[in-house]
Amino acid sequence: MRLFLYPSSLGLALLSTLVLGGPADKKDVQGDKKQPVATYMGAKSCKKCHSDQYKSWKKTTMAKSFEVLLPGKAEEAKKKAGLDLKKDYTKDKTCLPCHTTGYGKPGGYAIPPEGDSSAAKKLQKKATAMQGVQCEACHGPGSLSSKYKKKHEKYKWSDLVDKKLTDGVKFPDKENCLECHNDKSPTVKKGYVFDYDKRKDEGMHKHPKMDFKHGCPHTHTVSKKKKKKKKK
Numbered sequence: 001m002r003l004f005l006y007p008s009s010l011g012l013a014l015l016s017t018l019v020l021g022g023p024a025d026k027k028d029v030q031g032d033k034k035q036p037v038a039t040y041m042g043a044k045s046c047k048k049c050h051s052d053q054y055k056s057w058k059k060t061t062m063a064k065s066f067e068v069l070l071p072g073k074a075e076e077a078k079k080k081a082g083l084d085l086k087k088d089y090t091k092d093k094t095c096l097p098c099h100t101t102g103y104g105k106p107g108g109y110a111i112p113p114e115g116d117s118s119a120a121k122k123l124q125k126k127a128t129a130m131q132g133v134q135c136e137a138c139h140g141p142g143s144l145s146s147k148y149k150k151k152h153e154k155y156k157w158s159d160l161v162d163k164k165l166t167d168g169v170k171f172p173d174k175e176n177c178l179e180c181h182n183d184k185s186p187t188v189k190k191g192y193v194f195d196y197d198k199r200k201d202e203g204m205h206k207h208p209k210m211d212f213k214h215g216c217p218h219t220h221t222v223s224k225k226k227k228k229k230k231k232k
Ligand code: HEC
Pocket: 061, 068, 069, 073, 074, 077, 078, 083, 089, 092, 094, 095, 096, 097, 098, 099, 179, 180, 181, 182, 184, 185, 186, 187, 188
């Protein structure tokens, strides 16, 4: 239970991934009840209910951050970082955790097989759907909560907790960004400092007001830009 009450701490978030990140139903950490495991769905699955966030996220570089791994893209940044301009980094396991969503986790990005068998095609399609830094890279895998929200339009956070549908859910915060925005990234210098408050405003999706109070244990800020109608 504690895992779900304090998911914003990086340590616990990692722990919950390690403990609960298996492919199927697992025993609850506390005992006999089965704890369902959430899988990654892709941003399109969130779009129908969160079209404002989706539209503004689509415009961010994070939405397109898979393409920069291809040869011929972002050459200047690659040159500066001493990366190989001709290499196709889309199959490089060292890059994928930060440039895709849910890499190596259930439903998340996996390097697709070559070929045109129907099985290969299916995996290629799924991989395409998980490219780039999508909603679930910051919010956690959405299969369990989405399914519930579809049937219960005005759900409460406590419903999700009671029904054990919060596996993997994250409240994005600075620690969450630092999973990728750190100096293991080859294009940043050693000693790189990530300015959370600034960057949360400039390259993220917009944060419109929520429609109703769903009782989650954290606050939602509303984008300043949106509130003031683009006044500079
Ligand atoms: C630890 C996470 C991490 C890893 C690993 C990582 N990246 Fe990145 N990458 C980032 C982040 C974060 C940025 C954006 C940096 C910023 O603007 O603060 C970025 C930016 C880039 C850019 C610049 C894109 C542009 O629009 O100019 C390129 C190119 C890139 N990465 C290529 C790679 C390649 C190739 C690898 C593997 C060899 C890799 N990255 C591995 C996190 C990572």
